[in-house]
Amino acid sequence: MAASSPLQNPLKTPFSQLSIQKHKPCFVKPRRLSVTANHPRLYGRKLRVAVIGGGPAGSSAAEALASGGIETFLFERSPSTAKPCGGAIPLCMVDEFSIPLHLIDRHVTKMKIISPSNLTVDFGSKSLRAHESIPMLRREVLDSFLRTRAGTAGARIIPSLVTHLEIPSSSSSPYIIHHTINNSRQTLAVDAIIGADGANSRVAKSIKAGDYTCAIAFQERIKLPDDKMEYYQNLAEMYVGDDVSPDFYAWVFPKCDHVAVGTGTVCAKQDIKLYQRGIKQRVQNKIKGGKVIKVEAHPIPEHPRPIRVRGRVALVGDAAGYVTKCSGEGIYFAAKSGRMCGEAIVKASDGGESMISEDDLKREYLMEWDKKYVSTFRFLDLLQRVFYGSDEAREALVEVCGSEYVQRMTFDSYLYKKLAKGDRLEDVKMVLGTLGSLMRCKIIGRDMEALKL
């Protein structure tokens, strides 16, 4: 390790001195900062990691890094707003991420899934156990809580827009982050970066991580008259049909004092407003007299990016593409991937004492993530292709959902994020029942192509 004074070495310079310099990189010759061996010890300083994006992925990553002894910077361009989101999380997230119960607006205990012909199946009233529910939160509340906790753990929170990254030409030079606070341009040098900046990730672009297909989700927040809101107290509804989406589902989710009514599609993004009219038509009597208080739209990634780690940069959450097909769920996977990536860096750097490499990120984060979740993502992808492709298939889906066993297995997998252990006899019955529904709806034979993973 080359000896250098703090000013020669940007990574040894206290952050307070670095951030006040404007309109030019605040480090003198950052590339002279040197790390000469594969995993050199970082004498006199800790590993310095920037997390870009303060959503569930970024805050969880920053908390894990800071708790593990890493010098951590968490960039969030817009701390007072929140991205459009339904806000439903699996029950296991409450314990696993120690989410205080008072942050939860609603505990959904009833779900309805409604077919194109308006066949309605109650999902949950019999199959949820007494202590079980789907917690619903406002993202502004959840995100702000997780960010504050990362700060308490020692992460430095920087309310700033990251504009671009300078990628080092050697494995020993720092990354330079260019960012803007109140129209003032600043820079920061770091050893490694976690890109948690969502579906339109600039970090992903900077490292040429490749593109993914996105769905577009559109939703309106509607304040309902009290009697109408009463109906949605603890109830979430999912609608399927060509009128509301050609390849996804539409929803009515209860929020704190209003409902979110929305839909999504991958294959017909230009028609999203048509499908939004479709779902509002279907629920017109239930939302009559309601007042639209917010309209929002946002992309949802459909699959992981071709590259999720390059050099000493790792992508997590939506930036990596961790949203499940079929359900469009991403909050838990964002927080989990952020935490796993943060912990991986802590482990590989020996608590921030030594430099990390691309191989470390791939071994400790990517491989572990794929081992844990790849089959879940593939299974939900398969379900989406089988059941969301046509109105006949959607009728079959709703029919299959009528089985209490199917509901229980679905809740076990969703709420606890573990592959549910089934009962052999019931599994056989479920497969036969599913095949029966598909045959009745004339899917089998015609759409077998969709069954190929």
Ligand SMILES: Cc1cc2nc3c(=O)[nH]c(=O)nc-3n(C[C@H](O)[C@H](O)[C@H](O)COP(=O)(O)OP(=O)(O)OC[C@H]3O[C@@H](n4cnc5c(N)ncnc54)[C@H](O)[C@@H]3O)c2cc1C
């Ligand atoms: C309409 C809709 C409904 C959804 N409903 C649900 C649901 O009910 N349940 C569920 O589990 N999932 C849902 N999802 C998916 C879920 O919202 C995402 O998967 C989740 O937000 C991903 O979290 P993240 O931290 O990876 O990214 P994000 O939540 O997108 O956070 C990224 C953060 O990075 C910040 N940022 C971006 N660029 C920069 C930059 N250059 N500099 C600084 N900061 C930056 C942003 O301001 C943002 O705070 C929904 C998605 C949509 C669109």
